[in-house]
Amino acid sequence: MKSKYLPVLLIALPLLFASLQVQSQDVSATGTFSGDNKHVTTGQVSLVKTDEGMSIVLGADFSLDNAPYPSVGLGKDGEFLLDIAKLKSLSGEQTYLLPASVNISDFNEIYIWCEKFSVSLGSAKL
Numbered sequence: 001m002k003s004k005y006l007p008v009l010l011i012a013l014p015l016l017f018a019s020l021q022v023q024s025q026d027v028s029a030t031g032t033f034s035g036d037n038k039h040v041t042t043g044q045v046s047l048v049k050t051d052e053g054m055s056i057v058l059g060a061d062f063s064l065d066n067a068p069y070p071s072v073g074l075g076k077d078g079e080f081l082l083d084i085a086k087l088k089s090l091s092g093e094q095t096y097l098l099p100a101s102v103n104i105s106d107f108n109e110i111y112i113w114c115e116k117f118s119v120s121l122g123s124a125k126l
Helices: 002-019
Strands: 025-032 044-050 053-058 070-076 079-086 094-097 109-114 119-125
Touching: 053 070, 079 109
Parallel strands: none
Antiparallel strands: 025 044, 025 119, 044 053, 053 094, 070 079, 070 109, 109 119
């Protein structure tokens, strides 16, 4: 009776494994957020190369106190230069895919930025 299930398993298992995709990731740089302009911004951030391109990954320990219209962006040497996306959440792990046109070597900082007042809420040197 057990042998009648063997053909089903032989068909189902390869299909199951074929449907599972393991995405390779390569961490290019990491940093730790510190707050700016009296805001509390903490946690790790990484630039990660995946099969889809470069991404900004906020760590599970990421946290931002409340602020209007926070976004994630890139900068260099203390200057905010490029807005990437609106912040999805005030805490926790989040991933933001960078546009293919972004040359990551032009930047050395990740920013949490307040669009409304054009000020940094926090930044991390990479």
